Amino acid sequence: MNHLLPMNNTDTRFTLRFLAEKDGQLLREALAEWQISKRALTAIKFDGGLLTVNGTEQNVRYPLHIGDQVEVKFPPEEKSDGLAIEYGKLAVIYEDEALLVLDKPAHQSTIPSREHPTKSIANDVCGYFEQQSLASTIHIVTRLDRDTSGLLCIAKHAHIHHLMGLAQRLGEVSREYEAIVHGHLAEDWQSIVAPIGRKETSIIEREVRQDGQYAHTDVTVLQRFSVQGEPMTHIRLKLHTGRTHQIRVHMSYLGHPLVGDDLYGGSRKLIDRQALHCVSLCLQHPLTKEKHYFTSPIKDDMQRILNN
Known part of the structure; x- marks a missing residue:
């Protein structure tokens, strides 16, 4: 497994990349091993996230092969309506x-x-x-x-x-x-x-x-x-x-x-x-x-x- 931090590009969604290590493992099972929660998967599916394998969008039932590059794009998050945006000094x-x-x-x-x-x-x-x-x-x-x-x-x-x-x-x-x-x-x-x-x-x-x-x-x-x-x-x-x-x-x-x-x-x-x-x-x-x-x-x- 290999985590890579987000790259600088026009897509501001938080992105993680992994390397598949098991032949025939379903994408869903691999994501669970990589500690992607069920709640996160639901948000990815319905709120503007994306799952790709080797650059192609796939669903969680996709069978992986060793060496496949999996990319998880999490949907953009929105702040609570009651939280005012302020610009105080942070240490x-x-x-x-x-x-x-x-x-x-x-x-x-x-x-x-x-x-x-x-x-x-x-x-x-x-x-x-x-x-x-x-x-x-x-x-x-x-x-x-x-x-x-x-x-x-x-x-x-x-x-x-x-x-x-x-x-x-x-x-x-x-x-x-x-x-x-x-x-x-x-x-x-x-x-x-x-x-x-x-x-x-x-x-x-x-x-x-x-x-x-x-x-x-x-x-x-x-x-x-x-x-x-x-x-x-x-x-x-x-x-x-x-x-x-x-x-x-x-x-x-x-x-x-x-x-x-x-x-x-x-x-x-x-x-x-x-x-x-x-x-x-x-x-x-x-x-x-x-x-x-x-x-x-x-x-x-x-x-x-x-x-x-």
């Missing part, structure tokens, strides 16, 4: 035909919400894609809370989002964070396995509860220190799952809420948001299979607390 860490990795600032939502319907990362990426004449919409792979800063991964196409979702479920997308919490953690390293669910009295707040979803966070102490006599700990966290507010809930559950996280018991005396930053993102590229490792230093507002 691009990495970009190719499949992925976009950004360094998100604090105080910016990843996607629009009722409280913040515009000026989100998604709005700005819509404008960025439009400037590139990219027929795609927004596919967030690793989402961050509004007040969490750091590395954020976006897929440029629905199929890439599908592949990255499979990788996440297999634990092949790794994220690490740094945070500052109240108090001195007793252990230098610990693993928190505690299920998280929505708090019954809130539509926003989560809590550790028996009927919640499985959630697993590893915590490593980097530094114990004090600010104006108040003990604090600088920690590094590795997520094994991606529940909403997972780090914030787990640290509050331990009795060490994040500094600045007033939703879960933290104080905003030193910082006006939760002191949480995604410092590293490790993934295997969904097409080339190369390993990529991205890093981002913590923001100035967190660094000022550490410098006190």
Whole structure:
């Protein structure tokens, strides 16, 4: 099997190319092995996509021969009607035909919400894609809370989002964070396995509860220190799952809420948001299979607390 990234031509549809490796295999079976989803095949058939073998259009029942060149053209994607196109500044860490990795600032939502319907990362990426004449919409792979800063991964196409979702479920997308919490953690390293669910009295707040979803966070102490006599700990966290507010809930559950996280018991005396930053993102590229490792230093507002 051989993936080739799209070539520059007048056809802006996202295109993948494969080499058949089995004699007599139906095109449909090969596409399944190449992880083209049934939903994608339906879209290709009805929404303007195309399947060709050696340059000739074929249906999914076509029997392949070893060495046949299969080309999959995905239909153009349309953005949601409710997503406004904006042109804010994006801190691009990495970009190719499949992925976009950004360094998100604090105080910016990843996607629009009722409280913040515009000026989100998604709005700005819509404008960025439009400037590139990219027929795609927004596919967030690793989402961050509004007040969490750091590395954020976006897929440029629905199929890439599908592949990255499979990788996440297999634990092949790794994220690490740094945070500052109240108090001195007793252990230098610990693993928190505690299920998280929505708090019954809130539509926003989560809590550790028996009927919640499985959630697993590893915590490593980097530094114990004090600010104006108040003990604090600088920690590094590795997520094994991606529940909403997972780090914030787990640290509050331990009795060490994040500094600045007033939703879960933290104080905003030193910082006006939760002191949480995604410092590293490790993934295997969904097409080339190369390993990529991205890093981002913590923001100035967190660094000022550490410098006190």
